[in-house]
Amino acid sequence: MPERIAATELNSLVSLLQADGYRVIAPTIRDGAIVYDEIASAGELPVGWTDDQAPGEYRLRRRDDSAAFGYVVGPHSWKQFLFPAREQLVTLRVRDKQPEWSAVADEGPAYAFVGVRGCDLAAIEIQDTVFTKGPFVDGRYRARRDRCLIIAVNCTEAGDLCFCASMGTGPRADGDYDLRLTEVGDELLVEAASARGRSLMDRLPTQAGGEALQVQADQAITQCGDAMGRSLNVTDLPAKLMGNLEHPRWQDVAERCLSCGNCTMACPTCFCSNITDTSILSGDETARERSWDSCFTADHSTIHGAQFRPDVKSRYQQWLTHKLATWTSQFGTSGCVGCGRCIAWCPVGIDITEEANAIAAGPGHPAPLPEPKQYEARENDGQVPVPVRVASVVRETHDTVTLTLDLPDGYQHGHGQFNMLSLPGVGDVPISVSGSNGQALEHTLRDVGKATGALADLVTGDVLGLRGPFGTAWPIEEAVGRSVVLIAGGIGLAPLRSVLREMIARHDDFPHLRLLYGTRTPNDILFSRELLGWIQNSRVRAHVTVDRGDSSWDGNIGVVTKLIRRKRLPKDGLYFLCGPEIMMHFALAELLADDVPEKNIYVSMERNMKCAVGLCGRCQYGPHFVCKDGPVFRYDQISDIFGKSGF
């Protein structure tokens, strides 16, 4: 039953929360805006204030009444408490040259959020999905969330930038709250939705007779919904946006956009992060830290040798299509709750509703996105490396080594999966498993930068950190009894070697195996002795080609696509591709021209990675995350975006 309470009694609510041990976080005025911060009493609420908002503009203004909740949302959001802007994930201690990593426990306070609007309640639920619905679970986020108590507020006056009604997230604050308030005149309607909420309500100086007030409250909420400052046409929006990637409006907005990233920081659902190792100069204990990141930085989409979103246009396109389109595929809801923050806090006032409405109305044919995937949630976030010893190092070529590592306890992997290899203070990088047996695990890596360089310098007996295995594997059981063709370019042979070894060992299951392998020069050929062995025992028909030969080379010269053209390949076979994207692009073109069905082709993709578990957002590839949905994809899952700029 709803009850009523005088607005002047708000302080008894704040006192109760404090007595229950909560830190009370609420709207309060600071630096010319209504921010979210800890308050000591209800006197710190912005009583009698409101906010005037326009694209790129925010001003406080006195109201002519003393409403306690007579404003909408400001520069802050609740995510700064649940998903802090900076946070330590893992600490590392080096003792006698032995690194030891451990997870940082969350020992933060229990927060009571007062004044959570409908849009923000929805935003919290969206981040709950991102951080806790698997496959990996951010335990610190979940602990903070479980402790936190939510006092929601229904909106009765819409702001000029609000469009929650379009997004179905407000103005009524429905969802996972404990207590809910609606301000009507100088009274508040109080509703409880949980045991914690009811316990509070029991102790508040409320009065019966909430029903009459409820009628007035409902009316005000409905009117608010009808008076939204903005609207977004969400009908079939994801498909319409994805179908209009060529719209000239993208270039137009790119000229106005500063690519400053303010929109992503202000957005209550944006969750991208960077992970860095702090310096180890000043002590033997260091930390791996996570901080808010943005798709508007170059680093976000850069890997060795490629930057996938080099210009403002592709970065804005990533942001908008992620929020309003691909998010649906990734997490089952839109990534936008209609709070309007990104419009107000964009210095140049770019309006997401205006841009999206214009682009979605373009002439492009709607391009539907895949249905959301379901993941099984595990109990950990996969961020803590285990120390492993280097058992041996083999130099394969001038820039490539194979590290054989002692197998960590209980470690099992699929062929095609990868591990994150860490060195203290250097950071960690994704490296595929290139082979394994009961006792050892091999990784073959090319020295292209600082982390791989440091890994390539390891010697027998050194200790490094390993976390994994992560990602998808080559579909080996699907291949039983069929012709299998492996197409590798350069270092791309490494992730294929482990699956190849397995298939060679199970000759009866895989009688028709072929390997097409292209590399730069004869000196760059990986695993050459092993390769020769395979060729000689005729369990695999292997063809090698080099871009540039030398005097000793009497084999094929030219790119790997030439081999595809020359060998008659089975249409009903399965194809596993791994190598530089450009090489896979041309190989795919050959295969598709030969009428090989898309669903018979598997490719291994590469994108920038930090967390490797689907939490940092870095490896996004359209609707997919390369770390958890890939790296091995069936080609028909990604054929819409493969090779397209901006992805």
Place this chain on the structure above:
Amino acid sequence: MFKLASCDGCQLTLLDCEDELLAVAEAVDIVHFPEASSKVLPDGPFDVVLVEGSVSTTAQLDELRHIRACTRVLITIGACATTGGIQALRNFADHDEFVRAVYARPDYIDSLTTATPIADHVGVDFELRGCPIDKGQLIEVITALLVGRKPAIPDESVCLECKRRGTVCVVVTKNEACLGPVTHAGCGAICPAFARGCYGCFGPRERPNTRALATLLKKHGADDPEVRRHFRLFTGYSKEFREESERHE
């Protein structure tokens, strides 16, 4: 550590690293540090040299070439060394007129007509921005060098640092002129936290959209000379800021 035309502020940053300085001193052998001791210039060779300051005189240019020749890793530190600094404002003006206006005996003054960043003259291995540089970033560069990895110095906008610390945007609430969106992060967004716009001390970030920012400054009432002044400050001679300021001549 060497200095050319500069105020010594960046060198002081290293002295300021009290806690870390001991660790630094343990890890490296500091052979020349003008601000910390008055020992004469050693000959080299050097593993690492930090250079502060811009090239303002021919003598400095000679010294710089000498340093480069006997140094493995050359790191430039600060706005002067990486963009020319505040003294590079003379590059936009008549140098002789400046000299006559400032000095009683202009004929004693032997300086180049421009003050230019070090990378205009010799190869540079890493540029650390700032006016002055940030102490945390300096330690990071030194550590990364010792460990042998890429320094984690993000080339993103100041806005990201500003938002991470929860500062309320001064552009949106007060129409303040702020170079944050086009400026290289690193300072921790200090000025906006004190209710001022960013002065661009760290110079241009990766891919700055200076045109869009100039349009915004104008929308908020700045005329061409004002827009020019905003872009021509401590890092005004950096390519992107210079070009934008020239569009408002």
